[in-house]
Amino acid sequence: MIKTFIGLVLGLLPLNLLAQAYWQQEVNYTIQVTLNDQQHTLTATEEIEYTNHSPDQLSFIYFHLWPNAYQNRQTALGKQLLQQNKSDFFFAAPDQRGYITGLDFKINGQLVKVEPDPKHLDICKLLLPAPLLPNQSITITTPFTVKLPNSFSRLGHLGQSYQITQWFPKPAVYDRQGWHPMPYLNQGEFYSEYGKFDVSITLPDNYIMGATGVLQNPEEQARMDSLATATANKTTFSTDLSFPASVSRTKTLRFVQDNIHDFAWFADKRFNVLKSAVILPRSGQTVTTWLLFLNKDAATWVNSLKDINQAVKYYSEWVGEYPYAHATAVDGALSAGSGMEYPMVTVTDPEAIIHEVGHNWFYGILGSNEREYAWMDEGINSYYEFRLNELENPDYSQFEPIVKNKKIRKVFGLENIHANNLNLLLYQMVGSRSLSQPVQLPAAAYTNTNYGAIVYLKTGMLFKYLAAYLGQEKFDGAMHAYYQKWQFRHPYPADLQTVLEQESGEKLDWFFKNLIQTTSPVDAAIKNVTSINNQWQVTVQNKASFPFPVPVAAVDAQGNILEQQWVGPLVHDEQVIFKNANQAVKIVIDPDQVLPEINRSNNQVKLNQPFPAQEKLRLQFLAGIEQPDRKQLYYLPVIGANTQDKFMLGLAIYNSSLIQKKVNYVLMPMYSFNQNQLNGTGTINLNILPRKNMGSTLFSFQVARFEKFKKYEPSLTFNLARTSVYSPDQQLRFSSTHVSTPIQLPLNNPDVNFEYNFAYTIPSVQYRISSKNAIKRISAQAVIDVLVVNRNSTTASTPVLGKLTLEYDRQYRPGKWLQSRFFAGKFFGDRPVGLGYDQFRLGLSGSQDYKKETIFLDRSQRSSSLTAFIHQTDNQDGAFKNYLPVYADRWLTSVNLLMDLPISPLSWYGDAGLASVSASSIQTKSGNNFYYGIGFAVKGGKLLQFYFPVVGSNYQNGLPTSFKDFTRNIRFTLNVSAYNPFRFLTNTLK
Numbered sequence: 001m002i003k004t005f006i007g008l009v010l011g012l013l014p015l016n017l018l019a020q021a022y023w024q025q026e027v028n029y030t031i032q033v034t035l036n037d038q039q040h041t042l043t044a045t046e047e048i049e050y051t052n053h054s055p056d057q058l059s060f061i062y063f064h065l066w067p068n069a070y071q072n073r074q075t076a077l078g079k080q081l082l083q084q085n086k087s088d089f090f091f092a093a094p095d096q097r098g099y100i101t102g103l104d105f106k107i108n109g110q111l112v113k114v115e116p117d118p119k120h121l122d123i124c125k126l127l128l129p130a131p132l133l134p135n136q137s138i139t140i141t142t143p144f145t146v147k148l149p150n151s152f153s154r155l156g157h158l159g160q161s162y163q164i165t166q167w168f169p170k171p172a173v174y175d176r177q178g179w180h181p182m183p184y185l186n187q188g189e190f191y192s193e194y195g196k197f198d199v200s201i202t203l204p205d206n207y208i209m210g211a212t213g214v215l216q217n218p219e220e221q222a223r224m225d226s227l228a229t230a231t232a233n234k235t236t237f238s239t240d241l242s243f244p245a246s247v248s249r250t251k252t253l254r255f256v257q258d259n260i261h262d263f264a265w266f267a268d269k270r271f272n273v274l275k276s277a278v279i280l281p282r283s284g285q286t287v288t289t290w291l292l293f294l295n296k297d298a299a300t301w302v303n304s305l306k307d308i309n310q311a312v313k314y315y316s317e318w319v320g321e322y323p324y325a326h327a328t329a330v331d332g333a334l335s336a337g338s339g340m341e342y343p344m345v346t347v348t349d350p351e352a353i354i355h356e357v358g359h360n361w362f363y364g365i366l367g368s369n370e371r372e373y374a375w376m377d378e379g380i381n382s383y384y385e386f387r388l389n390e391l392e393n394p395d396y397s398q399f400e401p402i403v404k405n406k407k408i409r410k411v412f413g414l415e416n417i418h419a420n421n422l423n424l425l426l427y428q429m430v431g432s433r434s435l436s437q438p439v440q441l442p443a444a445a446y447t448n449t450n451y452g453a454i455v456y457l458k459t460g461m462l463f464k465y466l467a468a469y470l471g472q473e474k475f476d477g478a479m480h481a482y483y484q485k486w487q488f489r490h491p492y493p494a495d496l497q498t499v500l501e502q503e504s505g506e507k508l509d510w511f512f513k514n515l516i517q518t519t520s521p522v523d524a525a526i527k528n529v530t531s532i533n534n535q536w537q538v539t540v541q542n543k544a545s546f547p548f549p550v551p552v553a554a555v556d557a558q559g560n561i562l563e564q565q566w567v568g569p570l571v572h573d574e575q576v577i578f579k580n581a582n583q584a585v586k587i588v589i590d591p592d593q594v595l596p597e598i599n600r601s602n603n604q605v606k607l608n609q610p611f612p613a614q615e616k617l618r619l620q621f622l623a624g625i626e627q628p629d630r631k632q633l634y635y636l637p638v639i640g641a642n643t644q645d646k647f648m649l650g651l652a653i654y655n656s657s658l659i660q661k662k663v664n665y666v667l668m669p670m671y672s673f674n675q676n677q678l679n680g681t682g683t684i685n686l687n688i689l690p691r692k693n694m695g696s697t698l699f700s701f702q703v704a705r706f707e708k709f710k711k712y713e714p715s716l717t718f719n720l721a722r723t724s725v726y727s728p729d730q731q732l733r734f735s736s737t738h739v740s741t742p743i744q745l746p747l748n749n750p751d752v753n754f755e756y757n758f759a760y761t762i763p764s765v766q767y768r769i770s771s772k773n774a775i776k777r778i779s780a781q782a783v784i785d786v787l788v789v790n791r792n793s794t795t796a797s798t799p800v801l802g803k804l805t806l807e808y809d810r811q812y813r814p815g816k817w818l819q820s821r822f823f824a825g826k827f828f829g830d831r832p833v834g835l836g837y838d839q840f841r842l843g844l845s846g847s848q849d850y851k852k853e854t855i856f857l858d859r860s861q862r863s864s865s866l867t868a869f870i871h872q873t874d875n876q877d878g879a880f881k882n883y884l885p886v887y888a889d890r891w892l893t894s895v896n897l898l899m900d901l902p903i904s905p906l907s908w909y910g911d912a913g914l915a916s917v918s919a920s921s922i923q924t925k926s927g928n929n930f931y932y933g934i935g936f937a938v939k940g941g942k943l944l945q946f947y948f949p950v951v952g953s954n955y956q957n958g959l960p961t962s963f964k965d966f967t968r969n970i971r972f973t974l975n976v977s978a979y980n981p982f983r984f985l986t987n988t989l990k
Helices: 002-012 066-070 076-083 218-232 298-303 305-318 350-358 378-392 406-411 419-431 448-470 472-486 493-504 509-515 963-967 981-989
Strands: 026-036 041-051 058-064 099-101 113-116 123-132 137-147 156-158 161-164 173-175 178-180 195-204 208-211 250-260 265-268 272-279 286-293 326-330 339-342 345-348 524-532 535-542 548-555 561-570 573-578 586-589 604-606 617-621 631-642 646-654 663-672 677-688 696-706 709-719 729-746 753-772 776-786 800-813 816-828 891-900 906-917 927-940 944-952 971-974
Touching: 058 173, 066 076, 066 099, 123 137, 195 208, 195 265, 208 250, 208 286, 208 326, 218 272, 265 345, 272 298, 272 305, 286 298, 286 305, 298 305, 298 350, 305 326, 305 350, 305 378, 326 350, 339 350, 345 350, 350 378, 378 448, 419 448, 419 981, 448 472, 448 509, 448 548, 472 493, 493 509, 509 548, 524 548, 524 586, 524 604, 535 548, 535 561, 535 586, 561 573, 631 663
Parallel strands: 026 195, 286 326, 326 345, 617 631
Antiparallel strands: 026 041, 041 137, 058 123, 099 137, 113 123, 156 161, 161 265, 173 178, 195 250, 208 265, 272 286, 339 345, 524 535, 535 573, 548 561, 548 586, 586 604, 631 646, 646 663, 663 677, 677 696, 696 709, 709 729, 729 753, 753 776, 776 800, 800 816, 816 891, 891 906, 906 927, 927 944, 944 971
16 A cells, blocks of 8 residues: 555656656865976975765765876877877977876875776776765865976976966765766866866966966056056067976965866966956856957957957857956967867967857866767857857958858858858868767777867867857857756756757757767758749658758859748758749759758759759869859879870869768870870779768779870778778778780881780789878788789780788977888799789889889880889889899798888988799799898988999899999889879878
8 A cells, every 4th residue: 555655646747757856976185286387397286076966875086187197108199199190299298298206195194095097007096995975075185296297288388487277185085876987188178067166376477377266366457457557558568488497486376166076277477368257148247258369360369359258258148157256268289170179278389269268168167078078168168259250251261261261262152152162161171081980989989080070070070050040049048058057067969959949949859869979961952843833842752761851042143142941851852942033043952051061962943944953164273162053073184204205284173172072083195295195094983982981882983095005993992981080091902904005016127126015904903991190101902913914815814913002100309200011922723924024023122013003103114214114113022222133923922121210311221122033024034032232311201212332132242343333222102192193082081
């Protein structure tokens, strides 16, 4: 009976009262710290009051010791910096690194056991002497000393300019999902408990400081006001950036603030100071704003005072009122991007002030887990940054500094480009190449490019899209409700979704589940338009894999929107009728370009036109941005030369530039004035992009004609998906290369040669795996070629050639590399014997390029100084830098070393190899033979390298017999493919 009664009572209660009540821990800090600006150290004591508001007993507390991230190369920070292609920390001297030491943790005055984290130096675990029960508090104390590193990330110093961030021992967050210990990272921010900070900082008296909290020293407040007045009266600023000497007298500044989760401070003796104030739009409360900046870029900083004021004002109006008394922006020596936010204070470039100050709301007040859900602060904050900048400049975009130049806009056809299109550009570039990642990933899981393209730009545009769909007023109301419910708390994505759905009355799974958690692109198309009774009936098609809402508009000849309607969330096809669009000349999907589409070519239809879906063709020089009102065909003049064709003039024509199309092509006809014939090359690709994983499949067909040879090659390439940013790139390629080239056959008459058209087909399988970071490059490649000679009457052999190449490069000091390579090649089955088969043999000093993959200046071997294979090499097969006419028909193996000399632009190389030759028309010596070569190299970037053989098997007695003997052995490589703009762009975006 009792159970029945309880069940009835519980059944009458609202479901939300049955759920576990929200709770969060409370952590209050009292810290005294002294800066030694001669030793660049902090000496401090810390007292923490930790209150357990959870329903759980705690037997331990995780602590962050983030200065230890700078202790050595093996920390998570050290490894990530290498992955981000930054080597300065790796090569830093011990005295340039940092750490925290002198820790002596006590709980309620009792020594406590500290358990180091087995993986991360900057995490430890305090084992409590007794369980901490719910609603109980303990006091944790410790002294500590921090050796400040040079400026490699956020914490550090540049001379006597100090950025003191992530500097004190700090408990990890314990919330409804458990503990959140996290190592310090450069890409990947933080998650901390709220509480009160009372921090006293002692330092030389002539330092100027910006910090979290409210300054408690009246005399220092008066000094800051005086400095602000002096700066406001300046008309010019000195160019002097030298540090004045520190005075012997010290001061202790005290800062206090509650409802914050971190504390940072910045100190420099050179700061200029500006002060202003903002009256909040709702409460009328006054917020004091400060700028602290150096003489460098002072004029820009002075003009940025309005930025910090507008950020405080409009974020307060649009999101929720700023709850603190001060907001400060500081000029600092930051190495982790253009700015970094902390409660009430940010270190930033002047151009990033709005974004960084905006983080007081998204991170500071709404304390989401930045490490796991970076979009909840960076992405949403970017939306408000866009919105605020658009008040003053409707054409504002992140790429505005690049395209605001009128000449650039005209040359590249960007006169009418929409700002939203620019903000989506970087996402479209990675998305069209299957390099995109979901919005919701841990910060450390993103590539460098995607952290900006996806977390900041795409997410910012997604919330602009959501606001447009819901309506600005409804969206603002929902965000106000989110702010009111979750300020000074720890919201998760589901909490944000719940509030927005409750306030808007819309189900938003299409947004939070599909757009946020997957890479599946949206694609809407106009399927059909008909006129019925002076009305336009439009069928809109959803070509994506999930429903989403689509704005559709009728537009007049001047580009004005006559009528706009939202369709959906669109599942398949849906019709919309425009009743007030008699003057319309076209129907347009997404006229404001807020949809995160990659393909906009199907977004508009012209009315009363014979070809309604066809847009005008525009010839565009070099590159451009895809726009829905035009089709662009790109062109670029090209030149070329070789000893057979002589000078060639041509034109590259291609249909993709920044955004890669599903079907893309490059045609490059080149006219040879000497041969009076049309040469050139052409490639057409079909890209198949997966909907979920980073990876792609490429069908390709290439044709080429130069120096009398003709080639065509169909291929199928699988770029395998990477499981993480640390995973290697893997590629599997199947191809069939067909080549026809004339060869000279000697007759009985020594003065007469017969020209024979030698044709062959090479089915091939190639697998390549590679990985790199700032200090090393590793790759392995395996190739199997089947050598099929067409219409061969001399032999029926079909040799199979296997090749394996291993490469390991290491940067052994800044800018200096040691490169190593191992090669092994072997013929299986038949040997390459017969008419024309000589060119298939394994070359000790480079391949004979039977697939015609390398641009040789003298493939026809007419020159005495540019001769292909003799003077110009492709560094394939044996890759000897010294030329030896050794071509193996059994097997060949080699080891190659190339080392940059420490104090010289020269490099040293050494090659050693073995070749097995049965018999040869090129080399008479048969058997298994050892060869070697040593010399110097001069690099001209990736394009050109020269090799100067000093000793080796190429010389009669191992050494040149004369200077002429030395000079005629000089060789070079010409790697034009290294500057392929399409490949370069893709590799840059990875």
